[in-house]
């Protein structure tokens with residue numbers, strides 16, 4: 149059995165008038181079942197671009213991407229939609245719950261698009277909500293919950309489809325540090341229970357909660373190794389300067 | 396995602412902003428209501444006119460002979476027409492001259508200026524049906540008889556209006572002055588119209604030779620009866636052939652049957668109705684554009700929702716069908732409201748028209764047709780789906796990354 153996620157020599161190139169931007173500049177990355185990987189890097193380093201490709205929301209300009217052994221790098225929109233539905237669970241910075249649907253209806257959405265029967269949808273949504281401890285709020289609207297609770301609902305939604313990979317893009321970005329830590333602890337727990345988690349963040353203190361850190365800079369991987377290695381959290385000098393210049 | 400889900404979602408979004416939903420539907424509501432009202436009125440009109448014609452006798456054949464002018468010696472007279480009836484009893488059952496006289500009708504000191512005076516023969520009244528050729532029964536007394544007609548007697552039969560207003564309900568044996576000549580009333584007809592001045596009840600029938608003497612009518616008119624509604628076209632052909640033989644040109648006469656007039660009237664009404672419905676359909680079209688407009692706004696407003704749904708695995712067709720079903724549901728609800736409104740309005744109009752015409756309940760009734768309702772509803776749903784397609788497609792084609800980033 150191969151790797152769960154396997155990116156080979158992946159490029160994402162944007163043409164902006166005369167200028168070409170290499171958002172991803174030759175990425176090789178493999179993630180195995182049960183890993184907890186944090187992708188870090190400063191602003192503009194290509195994290196979101198990588199996340200979009202890993203999340204099958206976008207295709208690379210060149211290079212190949214296999215997810216669960218399937219080549220997904222050349223898929224059509226609707227095929228990608230099916231892969232997202234079956235294999236991926238997204239957790240977004242902005243929670244991205246649909247405001248006019250109840251908590252339970254939100255959690256059921258991926259199951260709805262999978263064509264699962266109403267009964268099973270209810271059952272699995274409630275199970276999922278129980279895992280994040282919000283089963284009693286299932287009739288509420290998202291706006292009636294706190295930010296941390298909403299993020300937990302979005303985690304429940306990501307879990308409901310029993311995905312192979314949980315992709316979290318800055319999941320703590322909109323939360324205060326205490327609830328942020330809570331959400332992180334929750335992701336760690338999911339990982340301990342066997343889920344594969346890919347976390348995207350610009351924050352080193354969050355990245356170190358993962359088991360493995362992949363650091364991007366200018367679309368390239370400049371570090372890939374254990375999270376407890378001191379090298380993992382070293383910010384490259386020039387990049388910091390660049391960030392200051394931008395600020 | 397299946398239909399019921401999309402449908403429930405559509406209802407939910409509509410309920411969330413009722414005012415906006417109502418405004419979106421307004422064009423459809425007005426269009427559908429207009430179609431219902433027009434078809435109801437048209438249908439009612441057709442029923443009403445058919446009933447009127449039916450009363451006049453659907454087997455009536457009217458013959459108008461203008462002749463070829465003074466110089467021509469060719470002519471057809473009443474005897475020729477009688478001969479025709481005798482020759483073709485399987486098609487023609489009766490004939491009577493029908494002379495419109497211009498005469499002043501006066502009773503006592505009162506002038507009846509709008510009263511019509513007609514000269515007919517005894518055959519104008521049909522014993523087997525107990526009615527005149529134009530469908531009026533006898534209230535009291537008798538109709539003109541052969542002797543009255545043959546001897547040019549000064550007797551007359553009056554309509555119910557005259558009986559009531561000229562003679563205070565007791566006309567038999569009394570006299571009425573027609574262009575200065577006193578006529579004795581021998582019979583009274585039943586009320587067949589609305590018993591008002593100038594109506595079909597405001598009439599006097601006298602022997603036709605007397606009427607001819609009074610002058611006024613241009614050419615000769617005959618009322619004939621076919622044996623049946625279905626034989627009236629054949630009967631018309633027989634009369635026309637005879638007249639063609641005599642005059643050698645179809646300009647000299649005209650033959651009309653009630654059945655044909657009824658059909659012509661029906662088809663005219665149908666055409667008129669089609670035109671009106673087309674005009675109403677324009678408002679359906681405008682309604683459709685209204686829906687499209689709101690749906691486009693809605694797609695933009697819900698860009699992020701679309702992005703979320705796509706990230707969770709919604710395919711293009713899931714998104715497209717969601718928005719199309721939403722548009723279809725909106726217009727279907729609008730259509731249903733329009734139908735209810737249209738039926739109510741048709742009822743109101745029926746009462747208003749009855750009031751204006753003074754015909755009471757057995758007069759004009761605007762009846763909504765099942766076909767009209769079905770078509771109006773079908774078209775409104777179709778309009779929603781058709782005009783929902785463009786926005787729905789726009790939504791379906793959104794790039795999930797851009798859509799997720801949108802706020």
Ligand SMILES: Nc1ncnc2c1ncn2[C@@H]1O[C@H](COP(=O)(O)OP(=O)(O)OP(=O)(O)O)[C@@H](O)[C@H]1O
Nearest residue numbers: 162164169171190191192193194195196197198350
């Ligand atoms: N749609 C696009 N068109 C053109 N250039 C793009 C597009 N998306 C990203 N880029 C460019 O690609 C590079 C990487 O962008 P990306 O969004 O992946 O960075 P990031 O690491 O997510 O940054 P941040 O932490 O600020 O979110 C940037 O230089 C960006 O300008």
Ligand SMILES: [Mg+2]
Nearest residue numbers: 192195196197
């Ligand atoms: Mg980013």
